[in-house]
Structures are given as structure tokens and as C-alpha cells.
Amino acid sequence: MLENYWVLILIPLFGFAINGIFGRRFSRQVIAWLSCSTVGLSFLICLLTFWEFIQLPVDKRTISRSLFTWIQSGNLVSEFSFLLDPLSMVMILVVTGVGFLIHVYSVEYMAGEEGYYRYFSYLNLFIFMMSVLVLADNYLLMFVGWEGVGLCSYLLIGYYFEKRSAGDAAKKAFIVNRIGDVGFIIGIFLIFRQFESLEYLTVFRTVSDQFPEPTAGFGVLGAITLLLFIGATGKSAQIPLYVWLPDAMEGPTPVSALIHAATMVTAGVYMIARSAPLYTRAPETLFIVAAVGISTALLAALIAMAQRDIKKVLAYSTISQLGYMFLAVGVGAFSAGIFHLMTHAFFKALLFLGSGSVILALHHEQDLMKMGGLRKYLRVTFYTMWIATLAIAGVPLFSGFFSKEEILWKAYSSPLGNGAFWFVGVLVAGLTAFYMFRLIFLVFYGAERFEEAHHESTPHSPTEPSSLIKVPFMILAFFSIVAGFVGLPEYLGTNRLEGFLAPSFRYMPEPASVEEHGHFSESHLALIAILVTFFGIAAAYQLYIRDRQITERLAARFSLLYQLIWRKFFVDEMYDWMLVRSIRGFSRKILWKSIDVNVIDGLVNGTASLMQTWSHALKRMQSGYARVYATWILGGAILIFLYYYLTSF
Amino acid sequence: MDINYTAVLPEIILSLFGILIMILIPFTPKARQSALGFVALFGMVLALICVTAQCGATGLVFFGMIFQDYFGQFCKILFLFASAAIVLVSINYLEREKLPYGEFFSLLLFATVGMLLMATSADLIMTFLGLEVLSISTYVLAGFKEGEMKSTESALKYFLLGAFSSGFLLYGIAFVYGAAGSTKYLKIAQVIEASENYPLTLFLGLGLMVVGFGFKASLAPFHVWTPDVYEGAPVPITAHLAVGSKAAAFVALVRVLYQVLPELSQHWQAILWVSAVLTMAIGNIAALAQTNIKRMLAYSSIAHAGYLLVGLTAHNRLGTQSILFYLVAYALMTLGAFAVVQVIGREGEKYIGIDDYSDLGYRYPFLSIALSVFLISLAGIPATGGFMGKLFLFAAAMQSEMYWLVVIAVIASAIGIYYYLRVIVFMYMGESKDEGTPIIVPTPVRIVIAIMVVGTFYLGIFPGTFLHLASKAVSF
């Protein structure tokens, strides 16, 4: 399998093509089988590859495989070729694994929808594009996957295209992503200009020759890395380009789970980890990355606290968690970032799937205030979501705990980190625990508020989905618990993941003399974080189980603050007003109606009408009187006479 | 320097046929009068044969009054050909408009004689006589529809202004005579070449002659009569004025300027340069606003005189050559266009507004396609003779390094495209209109139009043949 691992990429493409072209004629079963089996097969190949991969000696764990030359122009070459190394191995496992589970989940979840074939072909295409993204061995091919997943995201967000909001959200997602992509592509240009290659290994080798040590000041590497990071902020929904992700929840819930939580949105983190040899040489950019990451984490967590839509809460939570990942890579802890990426994939996917079955059970009700008391009806969902919430909140021994602690510790201890990062990180951990438990409490505990809204349309009580849909829950829940053990902190054991990923971060600069700064040990800091987390949980319990009135009083008391958070700091409105409306208005009123129609075309038509005017003037000269004509002739003769008379002297 | 009648045989034949037709008029039954047209045609064919037979002969004949050379022969063939086409077009026209045949054809023959004389004359007297023979015949022809005010007005204006400008020409000739002591082309040229500085009278003579010829060739500012006269005259005569009379004037001008006064070239180039610019500008711009197709074509013919003038101003071999080539192309497309206009005009020339051409495209495909071809050629779009002609004219000017003149010419022809296209717009893209009387296309006209279409394309695609002939003709 190791030789031909690339077939795993193509199989979903095949599924996409067949379903996409002929799907309309197929029965739902055929579509579902075809789609799931292709991704399943991919996952199987992936597992086999992984099995063979880990048996290789560590220094052989970089396998590149070229299929054909994609673009070649002069010295610019971009092969259609793939690179399997520990980093991409982890990513592809997550992508195909979670992808497969979500395919299976979708079979049932989407059963009632029109355009079943459309959904599954898009999903297959997504798996293909995501595989290309993570397995590409050069920046340009990564960009293919990068934009490709953006496309799939667009298509899937707009899946319910008859809804205007879905169309808007899809478009917004694509365009905001494209803004980031411009940064990315300019970064690629710069990479090529600097290194004359786009292939990762060549670029890294060159960069380690050119810059053996981290550069001081903001040089070309700073520019490259910053541009790439702009791309990452788009795809991974960071400030300032995060605005598309909450809206992206218009898509079907499994899509949110797969694309907007587990895989695609983490592409930015992956890209930065992939480019670690560049980033580690540009400390200024890394600081920006970390700062943007932690600010995003905080902002999104704050917003998440007040959201009423279950999926929006999860969306902001995703943004916040992505912020953590950027914090990790920003302080140079690339494997910590990837670690969190992986655990997050499991528990966030699980949370979304759980919310999906809640939504389904309540007939597409997403308002948290119209839920409650569901634990009786949705047992499996209830337990698995509890697990996932514990994981995301960072309760010890759940996967999220290990990955988050790793990040917080690195944020504090790394040469690039500092106490402030750690402090905000811990604060966000508390907020996370709060809003996640708020969600759990509002959904599963308390009074059943859904009947009021649905008593006519839902004669019978909410029900769990069938067994097929439960399988992914179980599996994801299992991993949400255990995935953390691959990366135990030092005080508990060894970080296997870090060791496994190490070959991917080979071309790092020589680390400056390792000086541990700070005065606290990892375990102490972890303890503080755990306390903060529990405080968050307790606060949620207090507010949403014990005494619901407090929330309202608080909201009334701090209404300004509450409004600010509830309206998401007015960022969307600001963007809309500053960019969308003004540009549209400018284009219509000034560029089109004034400049194009009046000025430029006016000049053209003006010339024409000027000619007509002259023509009429000349026509008038043709008065029809023979005597006037004779005057013309005489005048001409006199002019000629004058000319000769004057020139002859 | 003997009389050598054979050299002037074509002129003699034409004159005799003209007289013959006059004699025949009373003896021909009313219904058969159209046969006179074929008599005229026969005369022209005979003359054409004579000219062809003489091709290659060179020298001065008829007491040194007439040149025998390629240039003259080329022009003669062109004129005879154009006149023959007009005869063919006229036969049915005269029948339709109920006009007398005999007088028309004999006058046309006399006019042709005048044109031939202008093309070959070697003496200013002969040139003047040729011009007058041509003019007096066409004055009458222009007013041939005596029942119509427009025709009369046209003739009267043409006559008054023609005579007026003849006066200038004649005065010019007188001054040249006074300055050079002779009216013979070669003699004058010799005198000028020998003299060191030129008397003012010579320049005055040159200038006044330009006025005279410029009037006939409708060069600005002596073009003013053109639209009115063209509009009023019967269509075949308009065609004759636009093609024959203008070509003859140009040919005579070429001879006078290139053969008699080449030494003064820098003195006349300046005038012609200005006149060319004015002519092209006025012709093209004024045509934009026209609604009558005859009048529009009149302005168009002014514009084309401007292009010809560009070649004339260049004063080089290529220029002469391209003038000849362009005259051929211009004759083809203009005659063709007027032939179509004549047919579409129907009885009494009622349908000569451009909007009368609405939607003709699909009802009369032959006429419309033909007219489109002529208009496209007039506009100077490639693959037609009009383009090639313009190309050569502009090339000639470029060779004489008159870049700005070429640029102006180019801009002028860009403006010109609009009014030619407008007719096509009406024909193919306009709203359908009241159909009016059905159009009948008589066979002779059909033949003429077909020949013109083929010729226009031939010149555009294989310009080599005529260019070759023209290049031979340049060697005076």
C-alpha cells in the first residue's frame, strides 16, 4: 500500500463523478452505498498505509510520489505529486476517518432531503479535495486542495439553495476564503521568487541553507509567512476573516461537523505546521499568529456565550478552538497544534453530530431556548455529547484536556510564548467550559420547552435516530476520550505524537539555547487551568440549572455588554457597511453609471454626436443658392491667389 | 506631327455615332427608339476596339495636340467602359421615365468624346475644348428631365457654376500661356525647366487652373455644386458626373500637374494638401447627416475625390499608379451603386430616401447584396477594390512622407464608414416598411451590376492585374 497510497485520493473522486453525473437516476441506497464505500475504502487504504508506515524506520518516513506534471512553465514546475510523511499521515487519517463516519451518519440524517445524490457527491468531492490538500507535496497543489475544499464548502453550505440565507452564507464563505487565498497565492509567488521552487522539501532545504538561523527583523520570510497566514485566517476562520464560519452553519449539520469543525477549517493550522521551517525563521510572524490566534479564541468564546442557536454556539466554539491551535503553532509548538487539531476533530465532530440529532429530533429547531429536557428522549446523544463536552471543556483525562494543556504549557514556556498568552488561554478555557455546559444544560436539562413551539406539528415525542447513526457517535465518543493519550504531558508520560511528527519538522533552525523561562512547572499551571474550567462549569450550572432568572437579570444589568456580545460585536454589520455596501454602491453609481456610461461611453458617443453636429453645420453651408456657391469658388480662387502672392515674395 | 487620323479614330467614331443617332431619331419608330441605345453602345464598342488596337502606340499626333501613350489609352478604356455601362443602365431608365432616347445617347457620346480628349490632350487648347464638350453635353443631360424642377435646377446650377469655373480655368490657361509662351504641354514643361525663377503669372495660371479642374473634380472648396447637381440630375447622369466627368478632370489634372508643371510640385503640393484635407473632411462629415441617397453618394464622391487627391499630392510613381487603380475601383463601385439606386428609385425616382431602403435586404437579395458590396468597397473594407485603392493611395502619400495627410485620411475614412453602414443597416436591420411599387431589375442593369460586383471583388482580391496595367500607364 505504501507505494500506491495515492489511490486513496482518487477513490472518492470516482464516487463523486459517478454520483454527480448519474446520481439522479440512482436509488438512494445505491447513492449512499457508493458514496460511503468509496470513502470507507479510502479510509481502509489509509489504515493499511499507516500500518506499513509506522513500521518504516523514522528517517524513511517521507514518501513522495508524482503522478504527472501539472503545470510547467520555464523553471516553474508544479507536479501533481503527493508527499506522505508523519504530518500528512495524521491529517489523512483524521480526514478519511472522520469523513467516513460522517458519511455514514449522513445516510440517515439526509434521508429526507431532496438532492440526495448531490449531497453525497459533494461530500465525496470534499474528501478528495481535502486529501489533495493534506497530501500535496508542493504549495501550488496544496492550493488546489485549498480552493477545492472551499468550493465544496460553498456547495454544501448552499445545499439548501432555496433558502436565501443559505445562498448568502455560501457566497460569503467562498468570498471571504478567497480574500485569504489571495494572500496565500501571493505568498506562493514570493516563495517561488525566493526559492525558485514550490516543492516543500526543496523549499525547506533551500531555506535552511539560506537562513540557518531565525531572521531578525521583518524580511522576505516574514512577508512569505505573513501572506500564508492571511490565507490561513481565511480558511481557519481567524480574525479578521472569521465571519463566514458562523453563517456557514446554514449547511446540513453533518457538513458542519465534517467541514466546518473537523477538517477543512483546520487546514490553516496544517498549512502553518507544514511550513514550520519557514515560520520558525520568522519569529515576528509567529508572534502575530499567536496573537491573532489567542484574540480569536477569546472573541469567539465571548460571542459563543450568548448565542441562542445551537449550531452557532458550536461554530463560535470552533473558531475559538482554532484560535487555540494558532496559538500553539504561533508559539512554535507545531505538534501541539496538530494534537489539538486531532482531538478537536473528534469531539467537535461529535458535538455537531449530536446537535444534528437534536435538531432532527426537534424537526429542524435550532434555538436553544426551545429545547430542554431532552435527556429522556435522546439517550445516546445525551451521553456522547456529555463526553464531547467534557473533552472540549478540558476536563482531565479526556482528550481535550491533554491537547489543551499542552498548548497552554507551550504558550507559557516556549521561547516565543509569554504569560499573557497563557493567561488569556486559561480564561478562554473557563469560558469554553461555561458556554459548552450552558449548551448541554439548555438542551438536555430543565423544562421541555420544545413542545410549546411544536405541539401541533409533533404529535409524538422526540426520538433517537436509528442504530446506523449511533455507530459514528460511539466511535467518535471513544476517540474523544482516548485520543489524548497519544500525547501525554511530560509529568504523566511521553508525548508519542510529538515523537511521531518530529520527522516532518526536520528543517527547523538550530534551536536557540533552550532556556525555560517562567517560574512554574507544567503540572502547576495545569492545575490552575483545571480549576478555572471547573469554575466555568459551576457557573454554567448555577446560571442554567439552579437559577434561570439570574441570566435575565445579568443580561438586563449589563445590557450594553450583553447586546455587544449577542450582536457579535457588530462585526458583520461593520463589514457589510464598510465593504459590501460601499463597494457595491461605488461600483454602481460611480464606476458604472458615471464613469463607464457617462464619461467613457459618453466620450465615444459624444464624438459621434459631435460629428453629427458638424455634419449639420456643414449641411447648412450648402445653402442651395447658386450665387453662394459661386462665392465659395471665388473665395477658393482668392485664397490660392493670396497663397501664391504671399509666398512669391 | 502629321494629322494621323487613326490616332483620333475613337473620338471620331464616337462623334460620328453621336451625329448618326441624331440623324436616326426621326427615322426610328417611337417604339423602337430604345434601339438607339444599342447603336450608341455599338459605337462605344467600336471605339473601344480601336483604342485596344492602338495600345502600345506612343507619340504626339494630330498636330501635336494629342498624346498617344499608355496613360491615355488606359484612361480611354476606362471612360469608354464607364460610358458603356451608363448606356446600359440608361436604356430602361429612359423608358421608365419616358424620356427621349436619341438626344440622350448622342449627348452621352459627345460627353465621352470630351472625356477622351481630356485624357489625351497635349495642348491646353485641346484640354479646354475637351472639357467644354464634356461640360456642355452634361449641362443638358443634367436637365434632361425637363418636366421636373429639380432636374432643371440642377442643370442651371451646374451650368452657371460650370461656366463660371470655366472662366477661371481659361484665365489660368491664359496666364500659363503668357508665362510660357505656348499652350503645348511639352513646350511649357521645357520652358519651365529651363527658367531659373518663375513669374507670378505662372503661379496664378497654375492656381486658376486648379480652380477650374478642381470644380469638375469637386475638390473642396470648389465642390459646393456637387450635392445639388447630383441630387437633381437623372440617376445615370449622376453616375456619369460622379465617375466619368470626375475621372476626366482628375486625369487632366494629373497630366497638367505631372507632365506640364512637375517642376512646381512643391508649389502645388501645399494647395492640394490643404484641399485634400478639406475635401475628405467635408465630404465625409457632411455625408453623415444626409437622408437622400443620391445626395449622400454625392458627398461620398467628394470624399473619394479627397482620397484621390491624397495620391495626387504625393507626386510619385506610386501615386499616379494608384490614382489610376483607384479610378478603376471607384468607377466600378460608384457605377454599381448608382445602378442599384436607379433601379430602387423606381418610376419618377420616388424612392431615394435612405429610409426607403428599409428591409429591402431580404426582399431583393440581389440588389441588396450588390449595394452592400459597393458600399463596403466605398467604405474601404478589405477584399474589395475600394480597400486596395485606398491602400495604394495612402502608401503613395506615405512614400512622399506625408504622414499627417495619411493619418487625416485614415481618420476621415473611419468617419466615412458610418454613412455607408447606415444604408446597410436600413436594408438588413431596419423595420419593414410599406413596400411601395415592386422593383423591376431589367436584364442590362442586372448584367452591369453583376459585372461591377465581380469587378469590385476582383480588384480587391487580385489587384495585381490592374496594378500592373496602371504601372505601365504611368510612363507618360
Add this chain to the structure above:
Amino acid sequence: MVPATHYLALAAILFAIGALGVIIRRNVITMFMCVELMLNAVNLTFITFSRFLNQVDGQIFVFFVMTVAAAEAAVGLALIVLLSRRTDTLDVDQANTMKW
């Protein structure tokens, strides 16, 4: 002996009078007469040159001019008759249906 310039000047004046006459007068016949005057001025010029150059060419030319003028007169008068028949006047400005 009177110098040539005198004759020429006289001719020029006559020519100018003729030309201005064509422009100023509205009566067709007067206009036509003015044209004739112009031609005669030219004739005078020819004869002057002929005389001072001691040649006959110019004088011959004059005969041709006179002939042509006669022919023109014939055609011209016929046209004038046509005009007067149509408009009942000899005012040339009446012949103004075609313009612009």
C-alpha cells in the same frame, strides 16, 4: 506703346467685375452675361499675350473660346427659358429646392 500690364490690368478688372457680378446679381441672364464678361476678359488677356509674344496661338485660342461661349450661350439660354417657364421669374434664387 501701351505696356502689356495695362491690358492685363484691364482684363483683370473686367474679370473681377464679371466674377463679382455672378455673385451679386440675382437675375440669371445678368449672371450669364457676367460669365460672358469673364470669358471676354480672358480673351483680352490671350490677345495681349499673343500680341506681346508675337504669336498667333493666343488669337486662335480666342476663336475657340468664342465658339465655346456661343455653344454655352445656346445651352444656357435654353435652361434659363426652362427656369422662367417653371417659376415665372428670372431670379436665380428661386432655383433653391435642393439644399443641405
Add this chain to the structure above:
Amino acid sequence: MLETEVLLTALLLILAAGASMVAFVPSRKIHLLRGTALFFTTLTFLCSLLLVSHFDSEIDTMQFVQDISWFDVGGLHVRYHVGIDGISLFLVILTTFLVPVAVLASWSIEEKVKSYMFFMLLLEVGMIGVFISLDLILFYVFWEVMLVPMYFLIGVWGGERRIYAAVKFFIYTMAGSLLMLAAIISLYFFNEAQNFDLVEITQKLSSGEIVLSPLAERLLFLAFFLAFAVKVPLFPFHTWLPDAHVEAPTAGSVLLAGILLKMGIYGLLRFCLPMFPAVSVQLAPAISLLAIIGIIYGALVAMVQPDIKKLVAYSSISHLGFVVLGIFAFNFQSIEGATYQMLNHGVSTGALFLLVGMIYDRRHTHLIEDFGGLAHVMPCYAAFFMVIALSSIGLPGLNGFVGEFLILQGTFLENAGRAAFAASGIVLSAVYMLWMYQRVFMGTLQNEKNLALPDLNWREILILVPIVILALWMGLYSSTFLRKMDTSVQKVVDRIEHVREPQIYRVEYSGH
């Protein structure tokens, strides 16, 4: 063994034969007329494929050359000199490919089919002629000849304001190109051998046998440039394009966008750059500025258009801005990318117009507000539209990306700022395209007239499938095309480098 040098002429002859066949078919036999036109255009396409297979990508001179005297009199030597190189090869193929497609898309033309098909064939003659002519006069002849059928196609079969559009199109382009004619003639007199041979003149200009004064060179360049800029169309010479596109019938728009606009670019590549490299370099900043303005301006104006066709038309202005930018970056990648992007634009914008035409046939409108929710009734159509729209906005994996990327990469190497500004076009293109897509296809069906629209029929699918395949092929395996261009592009680049070296030196010198 096939006599390859007659191939190019054979293409023209086949079409001429087709045109005369059409002329002789009675005008009421509509199907026969369509069939004849389709047959001959397809035949031409198949023959043109021979060009690809016989093309030798190693040779840097013209291939399939045929050089006969056309007329040679009185000092005027004009030759029938045709041939192609790597740059024109695919433009010819694109032409022969798009015309049958356009013919097939013209089934909805019910009136005056005969003259329509005749003009189509004539148009193709003109278009191929432009790309293969190596004699300046021959080039000019084809260049203008092609205007006539296009003029009729727009004027007779076009929309409501067709006459205005047709006349504007004709006069605008003609006015631009007449100055080129003047320039061509004067070049002729600069050439000692006194002929119009492009290859020879270019060669002599570069070897210094023909020396132009700086002023003359600049004026000649501008004369050529103006003609091409109008055709491209480069901002601010673009206003004829939206009108012409909106009013033209589907096939007319397809060919206008697909081929005619490419002629301007082709002219820049074939004439301006090799003949006047020094002026090209001097004026490159200004021209690039216009190109960038065009990119952004075209996209912004496209965004607010209420009419799909107009939107696509303005998007063309934006896209071609990229191409011009690439050409005037004088870099191997940028020029090769520009050449490639010409093909891409031909395919994707051509296809967009086809798609708009298909909906126009059904609804007789192309106003965006008349639609909405079309994906419900026409899913197949919506899918094709999506693919083509994505190809147009340069999604990687489809054709548009490769060209755009190479152009921007090359431009970046030349001048990073230009590339950065131009790259904003990438975002804007997504904005206008997706916004339009949303308004047309997404949402609910609101207009009653759209309720029962039939989805694509087989003929339409047959038109679109090859295009989509081509878009994928060009996007995924560009080597098929790029390798054939390499040598020719290198030649152009070398020509520029030749005059640029001293300049670079000077810049460095002044920097010290």
C-alpha cells in the same frame, strides 16, 4: 506523406467551399443549411487537429509555411505568406473548435438561416486568416474582413439595440485599426526590401537592418497598440464590448469573446512586442496600469450589472486585463500564462455565453432579476453553469487557474506590486460570479414563467460536454498545450530581454 504546408490554406479552402455550398442551398431548407455549416466547420476542426499532430515544438520558426506572391507590382510586394508557431497554433485550434460549437448553438436561429450560416463560415475564414497571416497586408485584410460578418451577425440577428451595437462595434474597431494600416504602410517604406513580410521585418528590426528613430518607433507602436487595445479591449477602450456582447446573438457573443478579443492580444504578442521591444518596455508601466485598472474596474462594474450577458462582458474586460498584464511583464511565465489564458478565456467565457444563450432561448431575457431558483427546474443547466463559472473565476483544477497563476507569478517576478493589485481581481471575480449565480439559480422560483422551463436537451448537452472536458483537461494537464508554446514564447521573451539588458544595467548603475 501529407504535404503539411498546404494545411493552413486547406482550412481556408474548406470553409470557402462550405460558404459557397451554403450559398447554393435554397434558403428554406433550414436543416440542410445547418447541417452543411456544421459539417464544414467540423471538418475544419478535424483538419486543424492535424496541425497539432504535425507541429514540431522544437522549431522556433514558423511552421506549415506557405509563401506565394499575391501581387508584386510597381514596388508593392504583397505576399500570401501564412504559417503558425506555438502561439498561434492553439488560437487556430480554438477557432476551429468554437465555431462548430457556435453553429450547434445556433439552432434557435429560425430566420434567415442561410445568410447566418454563410456569415458564420465567412467569419471563421477571417478569424483563422488573422492568426495565420505573416504578411502585414494579408493580416490587415483578414483583420477587417472579419468585421463584416460579425457586423451582420450582431446587426441582423441581435437583440433590441442591435443596430447601435453593431455600428458601434464596427466603427470603433475600424477606427482603431485604420491607424494600424497607416503604420503598416509606413513600416513598408522603412523596409529596404520593400515588402510587408512580418517575419522579415521583425528579423530586420531586431538585427538593426531597419533603424527607426525613437519617435517613429513610438508612433508606430502606438498605432499598432491602439488597434489591438480596442480589440482586446483594454480600459478605457472597452465600451463597445458590453453593447456588442449584449446585443449579439449567442454564437456571435461566443465568437466575439472567444476569438475576436484574442486577436488584440495576439496582435500585441505578434506585432507590438517583437517589432518594438524598446517602446514596449518603456510603456509597459503605463499599459500595465491600464490593465490593472481594467481588471478591477471590469470586475466591479460586472458586479453591479443587472444583465447576465453584460456581466459576462465586463468580466471579459477584467480577464483580458490579466492577459495584457501578463504580456507586458515580459517574463517567460507571464507571457506563456497570457497565451494560455487566451485559450482559457475563449473556452470558459465562450461557454458562459453559450449558457446564457440557452436560457435566452427559453425565456428571451437575460436580466438577472427575471430569474431565481432555476436550479429547481434546470438542475443539469445549473450544474454546467457552476462548472463553467468556476472555470471562469479561476478555480484550481480547472483551466482558468493555470493561466491566471502563471500570469500573476510571472508578473510578480517582474513587479510584485502589479501582481498584488491584480490579484484582487481573483476575489472580485468570485464576488460577481457567485452573486450572479445565487440570484439566478438559488432561492425559490418566483417568476411564474420559469416554473416549467425544460432542462437542457441533448443537443445542448452535446455542446457543453466537450467544453467541460476541455476545461478540465486544460486545468489538469496543461503540458499538452504549454509544451508546444515554449519555444515560441521563449523567442518573444528573448527579443525583449535583448533590449532590456542595458536598461537593467542602467538601473543598477544609478542605484550605486
